[in-house]
Structures are given as C-alpha cells and as structure tokens.
Amino acid sequence: MRLRLPSGRTLVLALPFLWLSLFFLAPFLIVAKIALSEAALGIPPYAPVLRWTDEGVLTVVLNLGNLATLFSDPFYFDAYLRSLRVAAISGLLCLVIGYPMAYAIARAPEHRRNLLLMLVVLPFWTSFLLRVMAWIGLLADNGVINNLLLAAGVISQPIQLLYTDFALYAGIVYCYLPFMVLPLYATLSKFDPVLIEAAADLGARPWRAFLTITLPLSLPGIIAGFMLVFIPAVGEFVIPELLGGPGAQLIGRVLWMEFFTNRDWPMAAALAMVLLLLLVIPIAWFQHMQGRASR
Amino acid sequence: MQQANIARPGSAEPWRDPEAEPYVRVINVTKRFGATVAVDDVSLDIYRGELFALLGGSGSGKTTLLRMLAGFERPDSGRIMLDGQDMADVPPYERPVNMMFQSYALFPHMSVEQNIAFGLKMDGLPRSEIRDRVAAMLELVQLKGFEKRRPHELSGGQRQRVALARSLVKQPKLLLLDEPLGALDKNLREQTQFELVTIQEKLGITFIMVTHDQEEAMTMATRLAVMNHGYLAQVGTPAEVYEYPQSRFVAEFLGTANVFEGLIKAEGPTGALIESTEFDAFFQSDTDPPKPEGARVFVAVRPEKMRIRRADVGENAGTNRLVGTVRDIAYYGDFFMFVVALPEGKSIRVSRPNLARLTELPITWDDRVAVEWEPFATVVLPE
Amino acid sequence: MTPAPTARRRCLLGGLAAVLLTLPPLAAAQAQALNVFNWNDYIDPAVVERFTRETGIAVRYDVFDSLETLEAKLLAGRSGYDIVVPTNEPSFSRLIAAGALQPIDRAQVPNWANLDPVLMKQLETSDPGNRHGAIYLWGTIGLAYNVGRVRELAPDAPTDSWRLLFDPTLARRLAPCGIVMMDSQIDVIPSVLRYLGLNVNSTAEADLRRVEQTLMGIRPHIRTFASGGVIELLASGQACLAFTYSGDAIQAADRAREAGRGVDIRYVAPKEGAQLWFDVLAIPRDAPNPNAAHRFINFLLQPDVMAAITNTVHYPNAVPASKPMVEEAIKNDRNVYPTEEDFARFFTVTAVPQAAERARSRLWARFKAGR
Secondary structure, eight states: OOOOOOOHHHHHHHHHHHHHIIIIIHHHHHHHHHHTSOBOSSSSSBOOSEEEOTTSOEEEOOOOHHHHHHHHOHHHHHHHHHHHHHHHHHHHHHHHHHHHHHHHHHHSOHHHHHHHHHHHHGGGGSOHHHHHHHHHHHHSTTSHHHHHHHHHTSOSSOOOOTTSHHHHHHHHHHHHHHHHHHHHHHHHHHSOTHHHHHHHHTTOOHHHHIIIIIHHHTHHHHHHHHHHHHHHHHTOOHHHHHHSOTTOOOHHHHHHIIIIISOOHHHHHHHHHHHHHHHHHHHHHHHHHHHHHHO | OOOOSOOOTTOOOGGGOTTOOOSEEEEEEEEEETTEEEEEEEEEEEOTTOEEEEEEOTTSSHHHHHHHHHTSSOOSEEEEEETTEEOTTOOGGGSSEEEEOTTOOOOTTSOHHHHHHHHHHHTTOOHHHHHHHHHHHHHHTTOTTOTTOOGGGSOHHHHHHHHHHHHHTTOOSEEEEESTTTTSOHHHHHHHHHHHHHHHHHHTOEEEEEESOHHHHHHHOSEEEEEETTEEEEEEOHHHHHHSOSSHHHHHHSSOOEEEEEEEEEEETTEEEEEESSSSOEEEESSOOSSOTTOEEEEEEOGGGOEEEEOOTTOOOBBTEEEEEEEEEEEOSSEEEEEEEOTTSOEEEEEEEOOSSSOOOSOOTTOEEEEEOOGGGOEEEEO | OOOOOOOOOOOHHHHHHHHHHOOOOOTTTTTTSEEEEEETTOSOHHHHHHHHHHHOOOEEEEEESOHHHHHHHHHHSOOOOSEEOOBIIIIIHHHHHTTOEEOOOGGGOGGGGGSOHHHHHHHTTTSGGGOSOEEEEEEEEEEEEEHHHHHHHOTTOOTTSTHHHHOHHHHHHHGGGOEEEESOHHHHHHHHHHHTTSOTTOOOHHHHHHHHHHHHHHGGGEEEEESSOHHHHHHTTSOSEEEEEHHHHHHHHHHHHHHTSSOOEEEEOOTTOOEEEEEEEBEETTOSOHHHHHHHHHHHTSHHHHHHHHHHHOOOBSOGGGGGGSOHHHHTOTTTSOOHHHHHTOBOOOOOOHHHHHHHHHHHHHHHHTO
C-alpha cells in the first residue's frame, strides 16, 4: 500500500485550524484546567487536576467551587457588570466621537485622506503606557488642565479630574478611538454619497437621510468598531488602574487581585474563563450580523 | 424657416405658441466651479408635458444644469422657475422634482418595494396609500413579483425600472433623468427608449433628460438643447436642430457633416451663392445667408444628402459638385459610407443606402467620383 | 553623597511595568552569570560592580516594585533568578511554605556572623531557625506628614499617633491639605488592627469589621490611593499626610529640603506600634546558579558593603559593624536607626491563610470604592 501525502488543499485548510488549536484552544484548555483545580501553596500554586492515588489509579479531581463562588458572590457579578457597562459606554462614546471623524475623513479630498488616516493611527507610534501616563500629566491636580484653568481664573481650587470616571472614560476613549474610526472609515469610504442625494431628492431632510440611509448602511462598520472597542475595554486593566477612581473595581482589577494579591490562580483562571465566555457571545452576534450584511 | 413635419402625434408644440406659459424657466443661470464656468448664462424655457433632452459631451455643463434643477447645486446667478415658483431657496427635499440618477442610486439595504415607497414615506402618507401607489408603480414598470428583492438581486434593466418607479411614484411636476439608459446594453436601450416615452406620455409628467447619446436624444425628445462649454449651442426639435444647425459645432456634434469654408459671393431672395476658399467650386443654398456679401462662412452638407456617381471623363468640381477619388468604403449593413479624397487634400464622407443585397457596387476603391447635392442640403453657418 | 535615589514603592503599576520590561533571564545561556531580582532603586550600583570585579561573576540585575510581581514569578516556577529579595511578610514566609526557596548553606556564608542577632530573632516569626534568608535592609511603616500644614490645620493633633490618620475628626480637618493612603492591604490592615488594639494577625470577622469601619470613617477624607509617587506628592506639598514606608518618608523630606520651598516633611513610627518589615536575601529552589548566589549574599554581608548600600538608599541594614561607616546624618536619624525604646514598639506580622487574605482583599476593595 502506498502512503498518501495529504494534498495541498488539506494542508491549506488545516493551517488555520492548527494555528487556532495551538494558540487559542490549547491556552484556553490550560486556563480551564487551572480554573477547575484547587488553590494550593506550592509551585505552581494549585493542585493538579489529574492525580495518582496511592493505589496507582489516575483520578481526576475537579473543583467547581471557584465557578460556584463566582456565580454566588455578588462581588464578582458586580465587577463584571461594571466592566461591561464601562466598556459599553466607552464604545458608545467612541462611536459618537469617531463617527463624525470617520465621516469627515471619508468625505475629505482623496489626497488628504491618507494624511488624516495617518494622524488617527499616529498615537500608536508611541508606547501605550506612555500615552496613558501623559493623561496623568494633563489631568492631575497640578496638571496642564488645572493649571490653565487656574491661570485663567476659571477656578480657584484645582478640580479633581484624575482618578475619576471622567479620566477613566477619557483614557479608554482616547486609546481605543482609532479602533472605532478605522472600520467606520472603511465602511463609509465605500458609501456612495449619491444615495444621500437620492434620499434628499425623494424628500428626506438631511437628518432623516442620515438616519434612514447612511446609518443603516454603515452598520457593519459601527458594529465592527464597537466590538473592537468593547471587547478589549471589558478586560482593560491599565487605564482604570492609572486614571480611574478607586471606586472602579473592574473585572481586570479583580482578576489581578485574585492572581497577584490572593495568589489564587484557579479563581483568577475561572474569572478569565467566564470573561472569555462573556465576550464570545457578542463576538458570535457580530459574526452573525456580518454574515447577514454580506449576504 | 421651414418646419419639420415629424412632430409626435398629439403633441401641441407649445413652444411655437407665443401665448403659452413655460413650465420650467431657466433664466440667465450661471454656475462656476472654481475658475471653470460649468454653466454660462443659460436661458431656457420648457413646457408642460415635454420630454426635453440636454445633449452634450462631457464637461458641457448639461449635468450641472440638471443638478441645479434638482436643487443639488445653487446657481451663482440667474433664476430657475418651476410652474411659476422661484426655486432659489427651495432645498432638494422640498422641490416637487424627482430625479433618476445615472447610477440609479437605489438603496442597497432596502427591497424594491421599500425603495419605491421611500419618497412617499418621507411625505408621511398613510400606509394604505403607499401600498396602493407602490403597487401601481410596480405594475407600470412591469416589476410585479419583485417586491421583496434587493437591488443586487436584479438585472440592470430591472434596476433601471425600479429607479424610474421610485422617481415617478411621488408624481413630481418635473422628472429629471441623468443618462437614463447609459448603463444598459444596446438592445435593451432601444426597447427602453420607447418604454420611457410611452410612460411619459401616459403620465403626462414633464421630463428633462441629460444624455450624451444623440440618437437617444433625437428619438425620444420633443425638443433638445445642445450644450457646449456651458452655453446653449442650439435649442429646437430634433429635426430642426439636425436639419438646420446654427453652428459648425452643432452640425458636427449631431450626426455627421462635411464642412467647407467659403465667402459669400452673392445673396438674393432665393438663397446664397458661396465661393469655396478651398476648392475651385461654388455652394448654392436655398436659404438666406446670415452674413453680407464677402463674409466668411462655413458650409455644412450631410453625407446622406449627397449623391455619388462615377465622374464623367474630364468632369470637374462645380456648383454643389465636388470631384475626388474613393479612398475608403465602410459597410454598415444598412448603408455604405464612402470616403472621398479631394485633390486639394480634404476628405468628405458620402453615404448611400444599401438598397440591394450585396450586389456589385457600381463604385469601388480608387474610382474617380462626382459628389453632388441639391441647394436645400447646403447649410450656411456663420464662422 | 548625591541625593539618594531610594524609593521602595510597592506600586501595582510599577509592578506591571516590571513584568512587561523584564524578561526572565535565559538561565542556560547565562550559566555563569548571577541573576538578581531586587526592588528597584534598592542598591548602590558600585557594590554590584565591585562584586563582579572581585569574583569574576557577571550580574544580571532585574528589578521589581511589587511583591505581587515577585511572588507570581516565583510561584510560576523556573523564574531563572538566583537571588530574590522578598519582604518577610507576607511573601518570604509564604514562599518558604510553598517550597519556593532553598535553605541557605551557612558554611558558604561566613559573613552570616555579621548579622544582628536581635533583628534575626525578629525574622524568625517568618522563618523559624533563619534557614532561608538573611536580612538585607529593614524599616517600618508609619506616617509621613508636612509639619507646617498639619500644625496649621490641626495644631492640637498628636503627631506621634495613628490617630492623626485614623481618627475621622482629625482626618477631616487634615483632608484639605491632602491625605494619601498606601494602596497596599498587606501593609495597612495590620496597622489598623494595632491602632485598634487588636491582634495584628487577626482573621476574626468581627475584628476585620472594625478595621473596615475605621477605614470607612476616613475614606471621604482620602485624596488619593498612591501606587507610587508618594515622595513627589509629599515633597511638592500636594499631600500633607501619608501612610508610607520610613525610607520613602525620609526620601521625601530630603527632596523637600532640596527644593527649598519651606516644606518640612517628618516621619513618625506611631507610638501605638508600627509594623516592622525586613527585606530578605533568599535563593529560589530552582536557582540556576546557587553557588554564585551564596557568594553574593556573603559579599553583601560585609560591613563596608552594607554601609555603602545604606548610605545610598537610606534604609538601615542588619550588619551592626557597618554602622561606623554609615554617614552621620543617616546614623543619627531616629527614623532610620530607631532607638531601643522605639524598637520595642515595633511589631511583625505573620501570613494569614488564603481565605482570610481574600476577606482582606474584599475589605480593601470596598474601602477603596468607598461603599
């Protein structure tokens, strides 16, 4: 019998699966395994799921306690909820700010578009951490904004900007805005402005034309942009930590606390797993919407 | 001026009636884009029920004029009146004017039905009325059964009809059509030309159509305006403009014309005699010349109005006669086009209907031929 | 001596930056090198150079600025470090319990004899028998305050007591000039327990409830939870009262003096008792180069080396013989080298079980959130 090599087609198809199983499935299973084990003092700081008993029998010891705690303790639920809310508000703010930007770029003269797009992406050329730190310099009690307001005589005492929800949203919106603008631009640049004329011609006032034509047709870009902001913002740790107020116990912070302060790796892993599942739902919805749009 | 006798049956030709009130009035309208003058002091009267064509090449200003009628552009100066109302401050969404776009501009996220209903919805009409009027339109454009389709699920011709239905459903006072047949292939285009005319006559809506296709303009329009570099070169019925071009540009733009140069030799009550400055020949016309004696003019003669025959031995050019050598014969199926080289170096075109099937032509390549025409075929144009 | 670049910040984000910036050393590639993982700005760089010069062992020196970072790395295993410097509680004791540290072979560390037996005795609460580590530097956790501002806002306030911070009426009066809380539950909660006269290692629910009540009472008056930057806030006059490490407070005082804007910062280890901490030289169990690690510990425990380090970072060491070589200003500062009577009021803590740790985390989270 001859050994048949897999055909090129099979290989091409197998490649993404291999990639996904290596870099997504495998890490996920590791996290899942840790989530289902029990915390212990040792290296690593959790008990193995697979254990040999004294009689030489391999046993699986699953600890569902972490997941149970997660769902029974409102502390975690609140943190998830707060994170989802912060991410959703950030996504909406990015949309409100990013949409006019993307629209303006898409309508700008062709030779200027690339420059404008480059300006949107420009912040990525510097370190993320540095950019967040720069906001501290802007918002601190003796920061640029307060000093300017003081100098202008608008205020007599520095107003608290840093470590507030305002700072938190400013940071997230600032950092994630390009992720909103770029997909929106991609959709809006494909949008034929003659459709707006057609709508106007048929009696639609500008605002109505926007709502009935432009907005629905840019929905794929809106969803893509929102997801690109929302998903990372849910687990965002650095920005709330650096800019947000102490009241903002977001899930990223809780996860950090479980992992580092409590050294409860299984709990942290369980938190991460649930976070992932929380994000899979909107992503699946997004895919569904995209499928519908391209049909 | 002699009148062409091929007016559409039933059309009253209101433009000939000095008492008639124009429906659309374009009065001294000028529009500039930066340094270029897109529309240059254009005045135009269009009457109710007309199918008026704006004909011109690209950059002639015809589309800009159409867009000003729709309200997408504002004239820099001049006025546009519709049914007695000044349109200057009326935004597009309030004008009783609809437009069929060259690209159709159908809303891709809406079904055929929704596309057609859009304008009625914007007017806030009751649901039942919208339904009825959309159904009537679908019937008119023969798209029953396609209500739920999306634009990308339709053929080009079907899309064109959706666009037409959408622009007609509001029963506008004026329908603007931007190259309405431009995106269709040739066969469909001819068929659709007649459909459009039929629909227009049935609804009695005034149409203004922009086209670069002279055939389209000639076959469909009640009147047409030839535009060039933003100004109106000539306005008239298709036959008038074709038979009596008033400028070299119009003569050459509409159909084919052989154009010669000459000086007015004599003028009289029965026409003009023009001496060619290019050949040893004279041109006799049966109309009065536009210029006094001695003036330089152009003379245009259409190829189909010329006769071609073998030249007699020793025959030379004379009055309304030129002699040359056949350089080329183009077979178009329904007619032949001869290219005749004159000894002075100029070439003229002469067409001859294909009256018999592939019989031996009496004239062939390199034959010495005489080309003649009657005085009525000589069109004298100012320089 | 140039301004000492000491800062011993248990800063969460600094920790993050350290995780991002310092990759574990490639153990195999650097078999001969010594891999040190220490707090940032916590050594005299000349000392490291001298070690390499004398022994020929190259030193790869990485820094962390939170215990969490250090512990996470060691508990993950194969950190690749030969020398780590955990704080006695909770990290050092917990790393011992997790089996993450190897016993030190005293035969290879003759200078062990230089260590102060009194301090080493204190350390035994974390490491019975002192088998796993030698004290590197030590200090207390107390209050740093701006003398002028506090006198102005609360002239009658007892500046030698935890009441200055934990008494809500005083905190309210001082709030306008800026109160900064250290964002570290492992440091703050035992001090509150002590202030309340309770067992500093208590895990009792009732005790923690009282701690929470105390903290919540002053929560409205706290301007910021500092993740680093306390020195700057104090020295610039943006804060007038801070719960902080002795070294940071001294550092802030130095800087304020240099700025010359009349800001006078003082440190106090409150009379009710201040938590004593020791940063300990220890060797991970899987250290690639334990021999070099032992030699490094032995090298550091020389009196002149330790004196150089103390002179640089302004923290006291545990080698009494170094004291003659320590600069006068540092040596005579009661805040750096406490008197014996001060020392009697200091306390150490032991690690609490994980469940209690979580309860404390929760308490801390609620405190920060203010609800």
